[in-house]
Amino acid sequence: MQFIDKLNQATDNKYDFLRISKLNLDVGANSLSVVCLLPQNISEEQFSEKDKQIIEEFCRSQVPQSFALKIAFVKNIINKEAISKQVFNFISLKYQTVLSQMDASLTDVRIDDGNKIAIDVYVFSTAEHFCENSGFKEKLAKHIFNQNCVEKVSVNIKVNKRIDAEKLLELRDNVKYVDSGEIDIVGNYHYVVGKDITRKPRYIEKYKKEMEGICVCGTVSELKRINIIDKNSPDRKIKKVLFKFVISDTTGSMDCLYFAKVRKPKKGETESSTCMDLLKDGDDAVILGNYRLSDFSGKNELLITKLALCKINYEGLAKRREDIKNANKIKIFQTPKVYDVDMNETLLDMLGHCDYIMNNKFVVFDLETTGLSTESDDVIEIGAVKMEGGKIVEYYNTLVDPKRHIPDQASEVNHIYDEDVKNSPYIEDIFGFFAQYCKGYILVAHNGNGFDFKIIRRLADSFGYPLNNVMVDSLTEARNVLPSLRRHSLESLCNHYGIINQNAHRAYEDAEATAKVFVKLMDDKFRAQ
16 A cells, blocks of 8 residues: 555545655665645645644654654645656656657646646557557556646547657658667576566666666676664674666666565574675666665666566677667668559459459558567568459558577568668568558458468557458468368468569568469359359
């Protein structure tokens, strides 16, 4: 239960207008510091010295008598600019996906009657569904409510009409690459304090203000171990051990603190030990903790909640930062193109009288990737054709920079190499457009259930895009329609139907061939019924 909830429970919600701006419990220094926010227009009658005393007594009851207590009462001045910063900080910390799909400059904050806040967050249309249905609005409203003495906070999601998914269709020159600020870790974590650090560590330079729940990674130096003696113990036993050190990642450094519990000596040991005894200068460590201003040092310190040993790829980090620093190269964004009428002639000749094909709209697509894993491999090419009224009306094809080396085994199959994708957009640059491009269409892919559908669902979940399309796997259909055919690969089906695939294992050509095969399959399927 949060501190403020305990206070409200103990005082029958008499002080439900109160907010806690800062709460710092320092076990090592035996102190508790609390900063309470009061409504701007509250009077002495509504909140008197006696009320302050009641709250101070409650705070005192939450810690041992030996603890020093510092408590301050500050009037909360509601400020639009400050609330806008609170909104941005919350989204950047908790919702990186939304951050990449919003225009922070359009965020609108309105204050009504001095105690009601309404916030309009402007996002791309492709992120609207996620923001409305994921709990994002409610969590943001609760966060702002807890930061300000107000009666109500409401959050509205607005679609940014000026900068929308349509913008991704424009050709853009001289696009500078933006560093995501994530540290490259080699191998697995070896947990020392806590477990399950799921947040990706970011550059230390990214954190310049107090912030809860940050994750950083770097090399340990200036490690000090300070024993805290139990003064009430007759033999002056060590109660806890304070570990202080500096962590650096080439972008900046942080002072870190952890109070470790002392373990009882094991059989044969003479000294007590702690979980942090494994840590030494020169170790790489990933840390989850709270970045706060210390009352003693006067500067921000990272209070550790979880820590694991790891190995940082500093060489790769330096190269990436240098590449990004020097990058000012053209990214080539492809636009959908009208399908040549002459290309449709053989397709039209194939059609019988299949109402399913004639009455529905399809996007038939294919992906080329860095490997065969649907969980970890990356897209390097997307090819798609649109079918309406039994005709291919449009096609779309783009290479994708996977931000890593394309394995030789993959290049041998699809003939796509690192040099080919170096000026191509990243998947996050164009997936929003692709999701919008497919909206309202039935998606078709060969072996889609086993591969392509799994990948686009993974990407849709990762980027927060709704993907509610009906999906049809032409491989599954082929096995049902042509059970006597020995093989049902795209190549075998093309041979069966006399369809020429001029450049197999390239995304666009495979998508075009799949579309033609799919028309014939559906024609056979529904003619047989």
